[in-house]
Amino acid sequence: xxxxxxxxxxxxxxxxxxxxxxxxxxxxxxxxxxxxxxxxxxxxxxxxxxxxxxxxxxxxxxxxxxxxxxxxxxxxxxxxxxxxxxxxxxxxxxxxxxxxxxxxxxxxxxxxxxxxxxxxxxxxxxxxxxxxxxxxxxxxxxxxxxxxxxxxxxxxxxxxxxxxxxxxxxxxxxxxxxxxxxxxxxxxxxxxxxxxxxxxxxxxxxxxxxxxxxxxxxxxxxxxxxxx
Amino acid sequence: xxxxxxxxxxxxxxxxxxxxxxxxxxxxxxxxxxxxxxxxxxxxxxxxxxxxxxxxxxxxxxxxxxxxxxxxxxxxxxxxxxxxxxxxxxxxxxxxxxxxxxxxxxxxxxxxxxxxxxxxxxxxxxxxxxxxxxxxxxxxxxxxxxxxxxxxxxxxxxxxxxxxx
Numbered sequence: 001x002x003x004x005x006x007x008x009x010x011x012x013x014x015x016x017x018x019x020x021x022x023x024x025x026x027x028x029x030x031x032x033x034x035x036x037x038x039x040x041x042x043x044x045x046x047x048x049x050x051x052x053x054x055x056x057x058x059x060x061x062x063x064x065x066x067x068x069x070x071x072x073x074x075x076x077x078x079x080x081x082x083x084x085x086x087x088x089x090x091x092x093x094x095x096x097x098x099x100x101x102x103x104x105x106x107x108x109x110x111x112x113x114x115x116x117x118x119x120x121x122x123x124x125x126x127x128x129x130x131x132x133x134x135x136x137x138x139x140x141x142x143x144x145x146x147x148x149x150x151x152x153x154x155x156x157x158x159x160x161x162x163x164x165x166x167x168x169x170x171x172x173x174x175x176x177x178x179x180x181x182x183x184x185x186x187x188x189x190x191x192x193x194x195x196x197x198x199x200x201x202x203x204x205x206x207x208x209x210x211x212x213x214x215x216x217x218x219x220x221x222x223x224x225x226x227x228x
Numbered sequence: 229x230x231x232x233x234x235x236x237x238x239x240x241x242x243x244x245x246x247x248x249x250x251x252x253x254x255x256x257x258x259x260x261x262x263x264x265x266x267x268x269x270x271x272x273x274x275x276x277x278x279x280x281x282x283x284x285x286x287x288x289x290x291x292x293x294x295x296x297x298x299x300x301x302x303x304x305x306x307x308x309x310x311x312x313x314x315x316x317x318x319x320x321x322x323x324x325x326x327x328x329x330x331x332x333x334x335x336x337x338x339x340x341x342x343x344x345x346x347x348x349x350x351x352x353x354x355x356x357x358x359x360x361x362x363x364x365x366x367x368x369x370x371x372x373x374x375x376x377x378x379x380x381x382x383x384x385x386x387x388x389x390x391x392x393x
Contacts, residue, residue, distance in 0.1 A: 053304075077306045080308075081332070084339065085332070085335060106317070110317075
């Protein structure tokens with residue numbers, strides 16, 4: 001597979017190294033001359049000392065025959081422009097962007113970037129797993145970010161407490177599928193009744209789906225009254 | 229009318245001054261405080277030191293209620309990025325990005341982003357001064373939707389997909 005990598009920082013460098021070892025054909029575009037030289041000293045002549053944001057440089061790199069263009073510089077705006085140029089100018093089937101500000105993810109998706117990699121979001125997710133906050137934990141993105149694998153912990157104040165799984169008002173496109181109770185892992189069945197301390201793995205679709213799941217499984221931030 | 233300008237260089241500052249003088253409500257953003265020295269001391273608009281490509285910043289300055297949004301920093305990519313954020317995330321109707329690289333400017337024009345390309349404007353002005361014919365695509369802000377009829381089809385870059393939407 002022919003791959004164009006834009007940005008020869010740490011991410012670009014190790015990405016290229018792994019891809020080369022896996023037998024792929026690739027070129028790295030790195031605009032900094034000394035960095036470009038450093039990479040070619042280590043990985044061979046796979047580096048073009050060019051700014052990958054410019055159409056003519058992408059053309060020189062053979063973007064028109066690339067199966068994938070991966071924009072992994074440290075600047076979100078550069079990564080977006082690379083992906084847009086690759087998609088609209090060279091009809092590249094798959095564009096991948098590194099996104100540093102997680103708030104930019106939606107805009108990138110909306111503007112047609114195929115895959116979005118957010119290191120910030122990943123670290124955030126890893127930290128959230130260790131904090132006992134009563135929020136949905138984001139475990140993984142599915143289908144290019146369209147769906148999210150989340151975990152919810154059932155607390156004493158959860159609206160789902162003591163209810164059967166079939167009584168939970170699930171948002172469209174979402175499903176509950178695994179229950180972590182004590183040391184056991186079981187499938188969520190129609191007759192599963194939720195207890196405090198249960199962890200439920202679920203798939204949520206979009207922000208609105210996540211919000212409904214959060215409300216149903218975790219509850220509002222204020223404790224739910226005993227009358228419920 | 230409300231205008232948000234990102235980038236307080238000579239162009240940004242000049243436009244901010246002019247719009248404010250005409251009585252418009254102007255907010256200008258730059259991530260360098262010194263850039264604001266280009267504004268007159270009695271500039272009646274708001275000057276905010278922040279990153280104009282940050283969605284939170286644009287929300288804070290009320291981009292969603294802006295009638296006009298101009299991305300005029302030194303960086304073509306920052307401008308293309310900020311402009312698309314303004315139109316797509318905040319729904320601003322009139323958005324212009326300064327893109328000095330003519331190839332990128334043309335590509336973004338085809339994608340439905342109104343652009344102004346200093347390079348092309350200057351080249352055309354100088355060529356005309358020299359007695360050459362005017363480049364019909366070089367004048368002012370280029371906007372596919374509004375000036376579609378006048379678009380020189382030969383100017384569409386090879387492999388470009390359908391403009392915009």
